[in-house]
Amino acid sequence: MSLLQEADRNHLINEFQALTEPVKLVMFTQEMECQYCRETRMISEEVAELSDKISVEVYDFVRDQEIVEHYNIDKIPAIAIVRGGQKPKDYGIRFYGIPSGYEFSSLIENIMMVSRGESGLSxxxxxxxxxxxxxxxxxxxxxxxxxxxxxxxxxxxxxxxxxxxxxxxxxxxxxxxxxxxxxxxxxxxxxxxxxxxxxxxxxxxxxxxxxxxxxxx
Amino acid sequence: MSFDLNLGLGMSNLGGGEDNNYDVVIIGGGPAGASAAIYTARADLRTLVIDKGLTAGALGITGKISNYPGVPGPVTGAELVEIMRAQAESFGAKFITDKVVGVDISGERKMVMAGTGAFYTKVIMLATGSMGRTSVVKGEEEFLGRGVSYCATCDGAFFRNQTVAVIGNNDEALEEALFLTKFAAKVHLVVPTPELKAREALAAEATTHPKIEVQLGTRLKEIVGNGQVAGVRVHPRGGDEQTLPVTGAFVYLQGGKPITDYLMAQLETEPNGCLVVDKEMQTTVPGVFAIGDLLCTHIKQAVIAAADGVIAAVAADKYIHGRKAVQTDWK
CATH class of the missing domain: 3.40.30.10 (Glutaredoxin)
Structure with missing residues (x-):
């Protein structure tokens, strides 16, 4: 069963038209998925389906030690939002815990920002x-x-x-x-x-x- | 864990869909906001008014009004506001009950973030009145984030099975007290006035709730603790001071200060904290207007606030249609 509703998916597909650079969601879970690990993985996968500019990689917190260390992940569920494509870049943006409720908008806003490559700060x-x-x-x-x-x-x-x-x-x-x-x-x-x-x-x-x-x- | 996994909540916050785009978003539905809405809606501008509730503002809790021109009265403030809203709605303005938590006025397309979602607009009108608090009680700042909170929906989950206090007399205080009953073992509702100033049905629900203990006519004197909130010292009218042992204090008191916290210091103010506006009620950011009691140099009368709203509405129409000169007539 999908977590995103049809109307929301359509809305996001439209919003993601504005994406320029590719964005990668690097998601960390484990074999026996922790509380909300499964939902966090599903959110990442379902969001990535909505644009060919967004990809998702799912890693195991226990088995994939090299990647875990590379991204400096110390708890799960975790998502690192990084720029993909020819010039990949990890800005150090992390979500620990499920990005649900109001935080779902933070996740989407971050995807847009990383793709844009502009923070918008003063x-x-x-x-x-x-x-x-x-x-x-x-x-x-x-x-x-x-x-x-x-x-x-x-x-x-x-x-x-x-x-x-x-x-x-x-x-x-x-x-x-x-x-x-x-x-x-x-x-x-x-x-x-x-x-x-x-x-x-x-x-x-x-x-x-x-x-x-x-x-x- | 008890939080709602409903992603719809988050999704609605994304905004940007067709339904969330407006020409004019008015924050506050009192006489200033409702009057502005009558004019902007009548000028075919897509108008949204976001309001915390009929009895959230100064007029909404006013008992009898007999001097509003054209309305001999006496009517209650809430009745007068309802008449204005119905008039604005008849021209196509949309009213929603919600609380604005922030605005982004940096671009031409401005954003208003409310509890239920984000709204995008060309013009923002600030009409939030002046019932903000003027002072804090002893201990309030010291224990902020250590038991003192202004948002039960945000922080309620930290007080599972604990005893908390909600201090206030309005709709917001009662709604938050009822929300806290989902987590807390007991909620003391400390009401500074002899009676509640909230919707009848809401007041009835809160006062009869088995987890809520209401203390009318009781002032909050101090929030006490040691690193964390341990109690609230209160003074019931005609009685002795007492300290209620609580671990959380949720404060929803009101005062006479312009409500501008949601602007996050994005607008220029005078040294006394008052927003700077020109004669068309426009702030220093084009497309952002401020009207009514929010402007602190004002005569606090509904008819003045209403007139402010109309002046701003005329200016907003000209702003949106890219006219340079703002004229005082309306055609």
Whole structure:
């Protein structure tokens, strides 16, 4: 049974006409599929069916160690969204947990953005990212029922596009309770920057930039 | 896990389909928004009004009005708003009940993100009024994300089998309290006013719910805890202060400040936080207008808000049709 409804499929086929560069969804699951691993794989496969610009590769978290390490995946279900084609590029964009509910729109927005190759961030933020010389890891905790969360997820992923040093994860808080506990997540979206700094809510770009500057100062 | 795997929810957020494209999206359905909608819809502009609910704004909760020109009254604010909406709908405007969570005004095609989906439009009119909060209570900022929340649908799942408090008296507070009953063991509804200011049916559902305990006429004084929320200190009218032991505090209080949080600082404001508009009610971003009580230099009267809406509607029509000069007449 298909997860995407007919009307939604048709709508997406239309939206994906705008895709330029090929996009690859690198999905990680395992043989005994974890909770929501199966659904996450199905979402990836069904979305990839809707455009010849989108492909999907499914890997086993236990067996395919080399690939797991290459993409630095530490939990499943996971999706890395990378540019495919002649000039493949991994921007460090990751989804951990199922991109359902409001996060499905984050997934689609990311596919469009990676294909476009343009983050859409301000010149000031781009300049900051371009000068970055140390790793920055953003983890955006979300729930699928949170309408404010995609804004925070998309902005983190936009940042990942702008620097080799930035990686950005969506983390579905309910699926990874141990992480939610570790980072004391009791409200979403919550963005954790480099383990040390955190931010509540979907903040405007200048405020996030300020937090990032604080975190790497 | 309890969340809905329904992908339809996410899909509807994509927007961009034919049904989600408008000429004018108006955020707020009070006298400013509804009046603007009457004019834009009548000018054949595809018009959508997104409103949190009939009793969400200042007029909606006003008891008796006898000085609105042409409506001798007395009518309730909600009745007056309903008359305006029906008039706008008769010209083709569409009204939906939803909460706007963000806007993207960076391009010519602007986007309004609401709970149920994204809407695309040439013109946005901001008519969200001025019932935003002016101050926070002690402990609120300290415990934000540590038990203090403004979104039960986002955060309810973190409070499974726990006792929480919802503070507020309006539709939104009651809806969120009812949503929290799916997760929480008990919900204290702390109502600052002697009575609820919400739809009757909703009020009845909330006050009779076995998991909800209502405390009318009770002010929130402080959110207390140690790293995490451990309780809310409240003061019932005529009674002694008490601390309710809760792990979550969901705050839906209102005040007298313009509601602009969903704009995410994308528009120029004056030092006092008020939006900058020109004489046609246009903000510093072309195609984005602000009307009604949202403009803080205003006389807060329904008829003034309505007039603002009409001025903006005329300007929006000219903007959409690419006319340079904005004229004051309407033909």
């Amino acid at each position: 010149a000031e933020t781009k300049a900051w990212a371009a000068n970055l010389q140390e790793p920055v890891h953003l983890q955006v905790f979300v729930t699928p029922t949170c309408p404010y969360c995609p804004q925070a997820v998309i902005m983190a992923h936009q940042l990942a596009m702008e620097s080799e040093f930035i990686t950005a994860d969506m983390v579905e808080a309910i699926e990874f309770p141990q992480l939610s506990n570790k980072y004391q997540v009791h409200g979403v979206p919550r963005t954790v920057i480099n383990e040390s700094t955190h931010m509540e809510g979907a903040a405007p770009e200048p405020i996030l930039l300020g937090k990032l500057q604080e975190a790497v100062a």
